[in-house]
Amino acid sequence: MAVVKLQGVSRSFPLGNKQISALNKLDLTLEKGEFVVLRGASGSGKSTLLNLIGAIDDPSEGEVFIHGNPLSSLSDKQKSQLRSQYIGFIFQAFNLIPVLTALENVQYPLSLQKVANGEAKKRAAEALAQVGLADFIDRRPNQLSGGQMQRVAIARALVTKPEIILADEPTANLDSETSKQIMDLLGSLNRETGVTFLFATHHDFVLSRASRILELKDGHIVNDEQVKNLNLVDQIPPGEKVEY
Amino acid sequence: MLRLKLALLNVLRNGRRSFITLLAIQFGVISLILMGGFFASMYEGMREGVIRSQLGHIQIYQEGFNQFGSQQPEEYLMNAEVLQKITKLVEDLEQVELVTPRLNFTGLLTDGSKSLAVVVEGINPEKEALLSSAVKLTAGEDLFEEDTDGALIGDGLFKSLNLSVGASLTLMATTADGSFDARDVTVTGAISTGTREIDNRFLRMNLQHAQGLMYTEGVTRLVVLLKDTKHTDEVMALLSDAFKKQGLALELRSWSDLADYYHEVVNLFDGIFSIVQIIVLAIVLLGIVNTMVMAVMERTPEIGTIRAMGGTRSEVMALFISEAFILGLIGSVLGVIFAIFLAQGITAAEIMMPTPPGSSQTYPIRIFTEADLLWKNGLFGLLIAVISSIYPAVKASRMLITQALRFA
Numbered sequence: 001m002a003v004v005k006l007q008g009v010s011r012s013f014p015l016g017n018k019q020i021s022a023l024n025k026l027d028l029t030l031e032k033g034e035f036v037v038l039r040g041a042s043g044s045g046k047s048t049l050l051n052l053i054g055a056i057d058d059p060s061e062g063e064v065f066i067h068g069n070p071l072s073s074l075s076d077k078q079k080s081q082l083r084s085q086y087i088g089f090i091f092q093a094f095n096l097i098p099v100l101t102a103l104e105n106v107q108y109p110l111s112l113q114k115v116a117n118g119e120a121k122k123r124a125a126e127a128l129a130q131v132g133l134a135d136f137i138d139r140r141p142n143q144l145s146g147g148q149m150q151r152v153a154i155a156r157a158l159v160t161k162p163e164i165i166l167a168d169e170p171t172a173n174l175d176s177e178t179s180k181q182i183m184d185l186l187g188s189l190n191r192e193t194g195v196t197f198l199f200a201t202h203h204d205f206v207l208s209r210a211s212r213i214l215e216l217k218d219g220h221i222v223n224d225e226q227v228k229n230l231n232l233v234d235q236i237p238p239g240e241k242v243e244y
Numbered sequence: 245m246l247r248l249k250l251a252l253l254n255v256l257r258n259g260r261r262s263f264i265t266l267l268a269i270q271f272g273v274i275s276l277i278l279m280g281g282f283f284a285s286m287y288e289g290m291r292e293g294v295i296r297s298q299l300g301h302i303q304i305y306q307e308g309f310n311q312f313g314s315q316q317p318e319e320y321l322m323n324a325e326v327l328q329k330i331t332k333l334v335e336d337l338e339q340v341e342l343v344t345p346r347l348n349f350t351g352l353l354t355d356g357s358k359s360l361a362v363v364v365e366g367i368n369p370e371k372e373a374l375l376s377s378a379v380k381l382t383a384g385e386d387l388f389e390e391d392t393d394g395a396l397i398g399d400g401l402f403k404s405l406n407l408s409v410g411a412s413l414t415l416m417a418t419t420a421d422g423s424f425d426a427r428d429v430t431v432t433g434a435i436s437t438g439t440r441e442i443d444n445r446f447l448r449m450n451l452q453h454a455q456g457l458m459y460t461e462g463v464t465r466l467v468v469l470l471k472d473t474k475h476t477d478e479v480m481a482l483l484s485d486a487f488k489k490q491g492l493a494l495e496l497r498s499w500s501d502l503a504d505y506y507h508e509v510v511n512l513f514d515g516i517f518s519i520v521q522i523i524v525l526a527i528v529l530l531g532i533v534n535t536m537v538m539a540v541m542e543r544t545p546e547i548g549t550i551r552a553m554g555g556t557r558s559e560v561m562a563l564f565i566s567e568a569f570i571l572g573l574i575g576s577v578l579g580v581i582f583a584i585f586l587a588q589g590i591t592a593a594e595i596m597m598p599t600p601p602g603s604s605q606t607y608p609i610r611i612f613t614e615a616d617l618l619w620k621n622g623l624f625g626l627l628i629a630v631i632s633s634i635y636p637a638v639k640a641s642r643m644l645i646t647q648a649l650r651f652a
Contacts, residue, residue, distance in 0.1 A: 056552055056645035077556050084554020091649065095549040099253035106245060109553045111246040120246070156553075 001067055003163050003196045004030040004053050004194050009062035010219075011048050022048040024219040025062070030198060031165065033191045037207055046200035049216065050166045053086055053198065055079045067163060071111035084112055088157030088195075090167035094149040096141040102128060102152045103137040109160050127155035131185060147178035151185065158189065164196040171203055193200045247559070251566035254539075255574075261535050262571060268531035269575025270582060272524045273625035274556075277583035278590070281519055281611035283513050289607060290506050291473065291499070296378035297437040299499045300344075300467035301476050302483065304330060307493035309464070317349060318420040321462030326492065333486050343465035344371035347454045351417035352432025353447060355405055362401065362447045364415065365465075366454025376437075376471045384409035397444030402434035409433060413493055417449070420460040427457045439505075458567040471507060476500070489603035516551055525628060531634035536568065540640045547640050548648025557641035564637035566628060572629025576622040584618070588609035 006028040014021040023045045030036060030053075038046050046170060051057035052064050055071050064071045067086055089095075096105045103124050128137050129142035131151040141149055151168060157165050167186075171179035187209045190197050199206060207213060207227075215223035255262050295301055305313070309320040322330070327345060334343040347366035352359050369387040382399045394414075397407060407413075409431055416426040429449055436443050455461055470479055476498050487494045500507070540547070547560055594608040 011266070051646050054552065056649075077558075079552050080551070080556040082554075083552060087554075089549075089552045093545070095252065095545055095649070097546055097549070099257050100246075100250060104249070108245055108250075108550075112550075112554050112559065117245045160554075 001032075002029045002065070003034075003067060004028070005065040006052070007063045007065070009052060009059045009064060009199075011045075011052060011057070012060045018041070020192050021219050023059075024066050026219070026221060028148070028214070028224075030196055032163070032196055033190070033194045034196050034198075035187065035209065035211040036196070036198045037210035038198060038214045038216065039202065039207070042202075044216040045219045046182060046216055047168055050168050050198065050200055053164070054089060054166045055083050077205075084109065084160065086163040088160065088162040088165040090150070090153050090157050090165060090170045092169040092172045094141070094146075094173070095151045096149055096156075098141050101138050101140055102133060102144065102148075105152055106155045106159050109156060113160060123159055124155070127159040128152070130158065130189070131155045144221055147181060150174060150178075150182055154182070154185065154189070156161065158193070159196070161193075162195060164198060167197065167199045167201075169200055169202070171201065171206070176205075177197070179203060180205060191234075247563065248566060250637070251563055252570055254543075254567050255570050258539065258542075261538065265532055265535045265571050266575045266578065268528050268535075269572060269625045270579035271527035272628060273579025273621050274574050274583045274586065275524050276389075276521060276621045276624060277580065277613065278587060279517060279582075280617045280621060281587050281613055282609065282615065282616060283517055284612040285594055285610040286513070287510055288612070289610070290509060291503070293378045293438050294503045294506055295473065295499045296469075297376055298439070298442065299502050300375055301470040301473060301499050302480060303469040303497045303502065304334075304466040304468065304483070305464070305495045305497070307495050310495055311499065312437055313464075317464065318422075318458075318460070321347075321420065321460055321464060322466070323462050326602040327463060329490065330466055330487075330492065330494070333490065334466070334483065337479060337482060339470050339472070339479050341469045341471045342371050342374055343468045344368045344375055346465050346467055347382040347451060347458065347460070348459060348464040348473055349417055349454075351447075351457075353401075353405075354414050354416070355407070355411065356414075358405060360401065360405065360445065362398075362415070362445050363442070364417065364454060365446070365448045366451040366458075367448055368451055372448070374539075375467060378438060380436045380438075382433065382434045382436050387432050387448060387450065389450065391426060391430070391432055392450055393430050394450060395563055396433050396448040397431055397433045398443040399436040400440060400444035401446060402431070404444065405430050407434070413593075415449075415457065417457055420458050420462075423459075425457055425459070427453065429453070430509060433532075448629065473499075482559050493535060528628050529624075529632045532568070532629055533635055534635035536564065536633050537639065539567075540564065540636045543640075544643065544648045544651040548645050548651070550574050551643075551645045552649065560641040561637040564640055565633050568629045568633030568637075569626070576625035579625055580618050580622045583621075584613050585614045 006026050008108055009023060009026045010021065011023040012021045038049065040046050052059055053067065066082060069082065071079065097108065100108065104122065105125050106124035107120045110123060125137060128134060131154050133148060133151050133155065136148060137143060144152065171182055174182060186197060189195065210227055213225045213227060214221055306320040306322050313320045331343055334340055345368060349364050351362055351364050353362045369389050373386060383402060386397050387394050410433045413429050413431065414426050415429050416424065419425050423599065436612060470476060480496055480498055484496055591610050596606050596608055599606050
């Protein structure tokens, strides 16, 4: 089963008396384990597409399915639960909660899932170890470098074991060396965990790591290129449709 | 657990803003405790003043006295036999401190050149000295049993007649049988009951002397002083039952039934207190709403992130309300503590208040810090803080996630 499916999705925004179309009748399917890079010029609709797939925005037209569930049929609370269970976000500005330590930041999504405190701490520590920050768990975001903060954000996105991780320009605020390290990390996590990744980026070096490249222009997918075989997909048992 | 910790850390996050919010809550709690404590002390002072200068806790009359006694007072006097019976019943109660008879009538007091209408009270001097402890002697000496023709004159009356201690006056009154008689009285001293109207036309004299003038052995009323005002209702019920069982046709009135002026003042001040409460509520509420809205605006990306991670609207609301609860709790506790210190300081300073309207005595400011007042106002501060956070919390929870994330 497709992790994400978009059918005839359009999204337009009001601008004065006009409606500006950000996405136009988009059809798209993302399979489990894909490492998809979304590229396009600024204003091409990359962020809008991520927001729709992330269930934090609603299409003006068409339907988005996550794990087979049509988002239009879900209430705000059900969408929150869906995000909590199936979707991880990585943001350009890291978006860590400044008063919490690295461990607590990673633990936070688990606390939203009502995971017991001890269990949540253990899983958060494991996630931080997975991204190479085992020795930094007690540090606050302001005591970490940009790369380290993004690693914490990655651990936070991974800790709930989502189906898909959405990353909007995750390397835009990092230097090139750190960006490459982060992309290597994400690539290896994709291979290890089988989680689907969808990146919006303008960094070309990311393309070499992608299994699929989508190119957006004026709200349309103008290029959908499969660049690597996905061995992982076959190893992952198909998920069951989730009832909300 | 983590979410509660986050709320606590957020409170500490912007120290200056939290400090201002705490100040607003403390201001509200302290203002209300000090004002409430001052009013409570004033109410108590007034209540005990009227009880211990005029009314006692309970007054006992012949049945019908309060309805018809003003027209035919002589018909509603209690005779010596009834008096003895009642006194025994009342004195048997452990809550009672003393019971004393009074004979009340109106008369004309003259010094030979000037005559003034006076309200006369025939009393038992020894018992009345205990009962009327709030009555202040402003000149001369108190009245004693051996001062058979002695009289205590109201302070205002004493001055208006330009009297001196030892002055001899004549008191005229209509007797119980309807004739007219007069007796000489000697001024032993001047007294102040605290109520100017009473002090301007009040005279106290020995009961036997008053009874001699009125040609009666009866009394108008028995005044009961209790060990504590809080026993009033209980003793009223006990006496009412006891009188019924004994077949005594009597009427009972508590100090509260008789103290109309006290209730008027209490109602007036309660009204003022309610208005002050509303003003304080508005000031504190606006202060907290303002700082909480600023906190919401500042943390917009954080709200977007929490929502993107799966936090529901109610979880975002709970986060901000928890922060307000923590601030409210700290602010209220500190407010109560500071209010206690301030109340004690102000009370110890003995700052004198101006003479209130209708009163003839000044009094020092006293501020009570009763547990009831403290916890109610502490809770009030906490509730204001929580209520104030509802609007900003709803605002935070209703943010569009995509827009909130754009502020990162």
